[in-house]
Amino acid sequence: MSSTDAASPVLLAVEGVTKHFSGVTALSDVSLDIRPGEILGLLGENGAGKSTLLKILSGVMPPSSGHITFDGADYHPSSPQDAKRLGIVTIYQELSLIPTLTVAENIFIGRAPIGPLGLVSWRRMEEDSRAIIARVGLSIDPMTPVSALSVAEQQLVEIARALSLKSRLIIMDEPTSALTETEVQRLLSIMDRLRRDKVAIMFVTHRLEEASAICDRMTVLRDGRLAGHLDRQGGPIALPKIIEKMVGRAASELYARPAQRAVAGDVVLSVRGLRTVRDPEAPHAIVLDGVDIDLKAGEILGVAGLVGSGRTELARAIFGADRIAAGTITLDGQPIAPASPADAIALGIGLVPEDRKHQAIFAALGILPNFSVASLGTFSNGFGFMAERRERDALAGFRKMLSIRMASVEQAIEGLSGGNQQKVILARWLARDPKVLIVDEPTRGVDVGAKTEVHQILVQLAARGIAVMMISSELPEVLAVSDRIVTMRRGRITGEMPGIEANEEKLMELMALDKRDTRGPDAKEQAR
Amino acid sequence: MSVAGEQNQRGGINITRLLMSFGPLLFLAALVVVFTVLKTSFIDPINLFNITRQISITGLIALGMTFVILTAGIDLSVGSLLAFCGMVAAVVAKGGTANTLSLSTSGTQGYGWFAALLAAVVVGAAAGGVQGLAITRLKVPPFVVTLGGLTVFRGLTLTISNGGPISGFDASMRWFGTGLIGPVPVPALIFAAAAFLCHIVLRYTRYGRAVYAVGGNAEAARLSGLRVDRILVSVYVIVGFFAGLAAFVLSARLNSSEAVAGIGYELTVISAVVIGGTSLFGGIGSVGGTVVGAALIGVLQNGLQFNNVSSYTQSIVIGLILILAVAFDRWLKSRVRR
Amino acid sequence: MSVAGEQNQRGGINITRLLMSFGPLLFLAALVVVFTVLKTSFIDPINLFNITRQISITGLIALGMTFVILTAGIDLSVGSLLAFCGMVAAVVAKGGTANTLSLSTSGTQGYGWFAALLAAVVVGAAAGGVQGLAITRLKVPPFVVTLGGLTVFRGLTLTISNGGPISGFDASMRWFGTGLIGPVPVPALIFAAAAFLCHIVLRYTRYGRAVYAVGGNAEAARLSGLRVDRILVSVYVIVGFFAGLAAFVLSARLNSSEAVAGIGYELTVISAVVIGGTSLFGGIGSVGGTVVGAALIGVLQNGLQFNNVSSYTQSIVIGLILILAVAFDRWLKSRVRR
Amino acid sequence: AEDKLTILGSVPNLGFPFFVHMLNEIKAEAAAQGVNLTESDGQNSATKQTADIEAALVQKVNAIVISPLDVNALAPAIEEAVKAGVPVVTIDRRVDGVEGILAHVGADNVKGGEAEANAMVAAFPNGAKIFHLQGQPGAGPAIDRNKGVHNVLDPLKDKYQIVFEQTANFARAEALSVTEAGLAANGKPDAIVCANDDMALGAMEACAARNFTDVKIYGFDALPEALVAVRDGKLAGTVEQFPGEQSRTAVRIAVAYAKDKSEPKEKLVLLTPIVIGKDNLDKAERIGETK
Ligand SMILES: Nc1ncnc2c1ncn2[C@@H]1O[C@H](COP(=O)(O)OP(=O)(O)OP(=O)(O)O)[C@@H](O)[C@H]1O
């Protein structure tokens, strides 16, 4: 990889940018610069101010003070169009696709190909977008509405759209948070190609290996301030150096494998021959095709698989969120048939869903109601009145235990950084003290420090005898925390091994015998 | 984020809270001042009690509507449902559809005020429940179901009464519309008590929390174990109950149940809720706001009539003030960012 | 994904597409069959043309409302705005507010039909634009702004005409309401042409696609570089334009502009749009659906009248069918995957 | 029944008892004459009433008896009927400018308003302080009745002051709260003149609540409920326009023509509206319903 050509002129320079949100200082006197053909990593813990900085650069919001130049000229974008016109393209952390429109239309939003009469040519739009998404490895029908896509697929569409725009600077805010290894690798190689074409890229991620592998330089933020710059000098920037800058102290080992625990107890949850039906409301959902799985008390079962392998569907089926076509589920030896999440929860099952924004948080509500929504029974008296005192005490406990950073429990949850939102959702389920806890991508968008904390929490839960099922697209994470690992592909379980024997190569082999082909003939047949 | 920042943040939030409830309240206060300056007798207790009595009918329905709108729903049928419940109450109170025209009927034929009240609220709640089921089971949007309800209930009302009013209730029933306890009109007391109850339910109970959660994000609420459909049905039952209660009070007040009662009430009621700061997208709002919103509309109408403003001009002024009140509220809130 | 899968997928989409538009259409067809069986003269061309003429007024407004609802907005002011534009058109056509009652006025005093038409649509579009600006600049929700507009425009209309109608236009203007081209009523032709144009704009222009995008997710649309506020204002201009056009046609048809015209139209118009499958949450819907929705309501009203169903029963039946039509559409869609 | 004649009976708005009565009388007379009746409710919309006429023309009714919601707006539809050779008899509200209408049977609303105001003036020879409750803004009868009242009172401005004039949309609940506001703002008036009985009854409740039992309240339409109130001395009077008689006469004329083309004796039958007070209750058409 070519290192930055120090002689090339600075493309974008940020000088002393500060941003206040009514009392909160999200950014304080931050400066950085980026040159053409350079990949600059922007790193920092949750809430460090990365997204805020990127939003300023892409014209979503103005800075409170500070100065920005682009191409040597003053740059004060008043809207995203201004940025776009200059060739600054952004992939936002919260996905910004239009769910009701097709993939093709999302890719060509505002610039649909025009035919001879000045009318939109749907045929060309479809063809061109098929080629564009193929670049990122997607082969879905471009005329599919985005609402039918999984989070990962949406993220790929968003990336594809950004890449298809003529750009000089691409800003990527956690583009890989929902992706599995294969897609990530593909993205990294595309980024490398763009670098050779002299496009500048600003890249935010909490997956430090990725950042280390691709970035030429890194700027690290801590508490809204500049914590320092790191440079690739000959080799990739070492992880401990990054972590030290991020958290302000020497780094412990990143994915410390927790000490092996006592062997797990009895089987708590047992699934046999689980099949699901194709849901007309979510036609792309993977159909489970006879899943058998056992979950023991006190163990963490890691579930690995590529995007679209059916892990989320498995979790939702067990949780009563989707209809089941065939198969049995037993809990503590008793057959159960949860018809709704409420039933599953009453039986002692919890689920932290993968799509935080749409499935977990109540954006406009305070942290307190967000926390207690699944335990209203616990936090209310016999007459149905809330025991707010107890509720607050419980939240205070979790706030400390999970080190959730918030201004106050009255604050609307949307004001928290993504990682802290995730911790509140975890607290929601911990408060219920479930028998079985399923976590789907529990550390999506969570920073390294917090990630380790979440892992520790999961381990502690298991140690208390809770059966934990962890779905994750990050193999290092699966390897680090799982006592046992199963792999899935095309709605089926393809392998199982003790965590201690597993490694990335073995898992990859079980996950991906062929290319992403989730809607192959057998899956379809099953759908009838 | 520094500790100072945190404290600041907290202070900021409190100010916002205050302003959030004060926005419409400030506007209301300003209106009262203006009308008093224009004509001092405006703040005569008699007139103020008139206003409270006048807002109590739509105010009661607005309380129920607050629940509905908090779940991101809407109920356009309330005006027709009010007429329907009023007619049912009249039939029960008088023991038939026959119109006893004497205004001093002792009502010996009928079943008395209590049965009438019960009939009104039970029918209202049941009708609301049926609409709630249509919304949750048939997956038809609330706007459509209650728009259908609007015409269906009106048709039913006209059918029952054959277009005419049913009039003449006994004194014990009329007391609920025209009586006073001390200087305070009974309808105003009923409204105040109902508002207090609704406030408690929404703010301090498990059920209230669930209503906000469903409105905030229905999918997340379902995945958090709330029985979303039941809660949705329940809010339509509640608004129907209040439409029934309001119908009873209105009939008692007018000494008559009319087939044309409540036409256009849905818009007044929804205005009250929205002026009070409740979001039509659900999850945000309060009973206190609704009370202030209802009061604002009542004061505006009364004040303009008080000054004998022509009805054409009244329409124009009311429309503009409605928009301005909400704009002012938005502006205040945007000053104090979350 | 395999090639077979893709084809399947695509096939699925086409079937759904078809059914999406066929849901209300099937319902409409069923209604026509039922009414024809009940009384054969229902499908007399004369009656069918009557129906098309009858739906053309609310249908025109429904076309504009489709744009608004596609952006997740709503416009409650259309009925009042129609009355307002009609009054403006009358004043221009007659050169004053004086009421000439004769049906055969030659209208020499006024400025002729073209000026009247122009005035109606310009005033309508401008009024819509003002409301759009209030929505985007003052950040007041569309429901509130247009509810305010509903009362403001009515008040203005009454003020202009001092409560009365303005009647008696010349034959050239009346032709737009009562004329025929071949066997086809002119209002129906105007409606058809406007519907075709709207279909092209929404389906085949960048502007149209932007309207869908804004309705699908306004924030995402903004981040994608669309000028969301401008698009929002534009849809209110469009619905205002159509309210003006409808006002002109209505005045021409009735030979009179009434101050009470259009009361309650907002609900009929929104019903037509929603029955046609357009989502009140924005982003989903089509002009074809709206036309079918408008036709469904027209056929229903005409058919019931045709069979001399009592007007009270008519209300009940129309309300129920409205709900059932949408429920049927939902059910069809849930049967067939997207 | 094949050769039975069919007529269309159309009224402006069946939400109001006045028109329910009118249609009931049309129904009764049609039955008495042995013809079929197609009913139409304008539902307070000129377009709806127009559509009903068009539908009836398709069905080839033999005659139309109609009380138009708005005389101007319904004129084109009526003209269409006339052109189609269907005899039309209008009730209550007269359509000018359409040639060939068979007959009109009515009592002028302007005249009614004048009668109402005159009755009030007669009750207060020395002048009075007056509240005036108007009907729905823009509605035909509201305009005409308002005109009638002002025709009488405007020249007498010095003695008869209208201190409070508001619309209550023909609705009882609104009349109640509007009157409450009026009483609070202006104190007790001598008389309240209302554009229909529903508003008069609402105003009556508002006065009763303040114990202003000697305010003279005048209504319009002579509904049974108002007649009872007049009898009990709670309303001072109400205007009788004989809608039932109008309707029956209109049906008779229409049927006679439809049967054998017999032209009516008079093309214009005008019944003079009278004010029903305590002393002439027996003149009220619907007094029989007040038992
Ligand atoms: N709209 C807002 N209103 C108030 N505070 C905000 C807002 N947006 C961000 N903040 C605050 O600003 C700080 C920085 O947030 P930002 O989203 O930039 O963090 P981040 O570095 O992107 O974190 P993450 O890695 O979790 O995405 C946080 O403390 C957050 O709470």
Ligand SMILES: Nc1ncnc2c1ncn2[C@@H]1O[C@H](COP(=O)(O)OP(=O)(O)OP(=O)(O)O)[C@@H](O)[C@H]1O
């Ligand atoms: N909440 C949901 N409701 C319906 N379908 C969903 C939901 N979430 C995901 N899906 C479906 O899942 C499909 C993708 O597969 P899925 O997300 O199950 O794979 P996965 O193995 O969980 O992989 P990943 O978690 O990486 O996306 C999507 O096409 C989408 O339709």
Ligand SMILES: [Mg+2]
């Ligand atoms: Mg971020």
Ligand SMILES: [Mg+2]
């Ligand atoms: Mg998943």
